[in-house]
Amino acid sequence: SQELEQSPQSLIVQEGKNLTINCTSSKTLYGLYWYKQKYGEGLIFLMMLQKGGEEKSHEKITAKLDEKKQQSSLHITASQPSHAGIYLCGADSTGANSKLTFGKGITLSVRP
Amino acid sequence: GAVVSQHPSWVICKSGTSVKIECRSLDFQATTMFWYRQFPKQSLMLMATSNEGSKATYEQGVEKDKFLINHASLTLSTLTVTSAHPEDSSFYICSARAATAYNEQFFGPGTRLTVL
Numbered sequence: 001s002q003e004l005e006q007s008p009q010s011l012i013v014q015e016g017k018n019l020t021i022n023c024t025s026s027k028t029l030y031g032l033y034w035y036k037q038k039y040g041e042g043l044i045f046l047m048m049l050q051k052g053g054e055e056k057s058h059e060k061i062t063a064k065l066d067e068k069k070q071q072s073s074l075h076i077t078a079s080q081p082s083h084a085g086i087y088l089c090g091a092d093s094t095g096a097n098s099k100l101t102f103g104k105g106i107t108l109s110v111r112p
Numbered sequence: 113g114a115v116v117s118q119h120p121s122w123v124i125c126k127s128g129t130s131v132k133i134e135c136r137s138l139d140f141q142a143t144t145m146f147w148y149r150q151f152p153k154q155s156l157m158l159m160a161t162s163n164e165g166s167k168a169t170y171e172q173g174v175e176k177d178k179f180l181i182n183h184a185s186l187t188l189s190t191l192t193v194t195s196a197h198p199e200d201s202s203f204y205i206c207s208a209r210a211a212t213a214y215n216e217q218f219f220g221p222g223t224r225l226t227v228l
Contacts, residue, residue, distance in 0.1 A: 033216060042116075042205055043156075043219035088155065090217075099146060100217060104155040 004091055004103035012109045013079050020075045021106045023089035029069045031092035036085045084110045114140050116208050118220035125196055126228055133191045133223045135206030141186035142208035150203045162189045196227040
């Protein structure tokens, strides 16, 4: 079965700083999804990557999928307190629009 | 955008009772819905995949007789926790897959179940 490892487990940054978090898969990724979650709430869809080398941006968040399609990074520029939360990556490992497997998540805190 | 609702948002029940949780896609049709369970500071664990008009597919280790799933329409799936026990206390989240180019899943806000 596919396993997703996210790193670091948690991160505290000063407001205004840039940061990068990672998601590494044990298998080739057919689809990699990034979500954000506030504790005790649902998941907010951020971005989805499919192609090797693909990069997408939304506001100050950029996500990349490496050429081998086994690792993705999410970069936040000039972090703000509103970026704080849990970032989860989810993967579709079969390409058949099947169920997603999730990593354990990365807890991001942003100090004002 | 695609919105998924869950009801109730939280519920407290006595041990031995059954609890029903509803998951609705408000502005799109979802042929497939998923039910997840999340423990504090843990990731989401998929419990079952629910397809409209057919039986749900349960993940290994999930008791189908305990967690009854019904997907009666393209916008509604229900999860019933039967004879709930304190160990069933958890955060339950549903998601619905939209028929878009990316087939992304949109998640509900979750239901906090506490069994006394």
